[in-house]
Amino acid sequence: MEKKRIAVAMSGGVDSSLTAALLQEQGHEVAGITMNLSDCSAGAVSDAKIVADFLGIPHHVADFRALFQKKVIDYFLDEYAAGRTPNPCVACNPGVKFGGLIAEAARLGYDYLATGHYAGIHYSEATGRYNISKGTDGNKDQAYALYRLKQEQLAHVITPLGGWVKTDTRAEAVRRNLPVANKPESQEICFVPDDYKEYLLRCRPELRRPGDIVDTSGRVLGRHEGVAFYTVGQRKGLGIAAEKPLYVIALDAEKNQVIAGGNQEVFSRELVAEKLNWVAIGELTEPMRAGVKIRYGAKEADALLTPREDGTVLVSFDAPQRAVTPGQSAVFYRGNDVLGGGIIREAVR
Known part of the structure; x- marks a missing residue:
């Protein structure tokens, strides 16, 4: 097997830590890179450094705070202000996690970037294109979040865990005594330390702009505290007494209205x-x-x-x-x- 120079995007979690260990075992020249994205990144940087030291590989920290603010945080806030519900990971992947890290890896002399994503990347001779395939673990498949990656980015990305299931990943990390083997998974938005509504208000107090909750005919049903604090499909928190359950069916930021309706709507x-x-x-x-x-x-x-x-x-x-x-x-x-x-x-x- 051809030995490669590979930088691993290390978040301090189990998946990226095992990725680095597997590639090192295969004989590749491996280093870790951890993104410093915000004030919430200190724990990730520390844990990744501990794992890198345990494996005996170099560890680098990439200061992407300004890039992350522009590409992800500002986008996140702007989308909520416009009455839309963003997915910050989808925005982060092409512009920061892959775009930024691939460039940083190249600057450090590494040819590839490896991540702990549960998805496959393979080249099709028939089409001459790199494809993204679903991960084997249906409960952890992350192909969805990678769809915005460009062909030139996919050409430099390796995802060793595409054929793994999460239970095996955890067990293998324990068997190898990786320092983060028992670290719980992070389920929240990485840059939001608490409730996202509190975060929105802290960053954009002007989003608290009360208005009307209306039905599809425009009849006023109640009041809302700000369009940004609601999302389509939401039932709880409307504060409306009605004969049947009401759900948010649309948001109109221009009119400052939350539109509610029945389940079928x-x-x-x-x-x-x-x-x-x-x-x-x-x-x-x-x-x-x-x-x-x-x-x-x-x-x-x-x-x-x-x-x-x-x-x-x-x-x-x-x-x-x-x-x-x-x-x-x-x-x-x-x-x-x-x-x-x-x-x-x-x-x-």
Whole structure:
């Protein structure tokens, strides 16, 4: 096997730590790089350094605070202010985690960047393109979050855990006595130390802008504390007494309104996706069948993708989907491979 110079994106967690250990065992020249993204990064930097010292590999810290503020935090705040629900990991991956780290790895003399993602990356001789495939562990599959990576980035990325399941990863880390083997998984947004609503108010106090909760006919049902604090599909926290359960079905930041309705009104037949990135294909030129996920934890749904003249894609589902949320990503699949995806601009009921 060809020995490579590989920088591992080490977060201080179990997955990236085992990734570094596996690549070192295979004989590659390995180093760790940890991103300093915000005030919340100190623990990650410290834990990654401990693991790197344990493995006897170099450890570097990349100061991406300014880049992360611009590419992720400002985007996160702007999207909520506009009445959309962002996915910060999807924004971070192409611009910071991969874009920034691949450049930093190259500066340090490493040819590849390895991560602990549960997804596969492989080259197709037939198409001449790099593909992203679903991870073996269906409960941990992270192909969804990688769909915005460009071909030139994928050419330099290695994901050794694509064929692993999380239970085996943890067991192997314990067997190797890795210092973080029993570290719990992080489930929250990495730069939000507490409740996201408190974070939004701390960063943008002007988001507390009360307005009306209305139904689809415009009838006022109640009051809200700010459009940014609600999301499509939400039921709790509306503070409205009604004969049947009410859900948020849309947000109108321009009118400063939260639109509420019954359960059936939360479902959409179609969506429009914009800001597209194609992976397994160069572009979509004619209608195509695909599996579609409308958020990270959603089940894949069968749909027809139709390209439109304005550069967007109309996604028509075989069965209506619940809580299609502007700002989230719609990711398209062909079998186990990611075709591409885009940001949901609007839901069509």
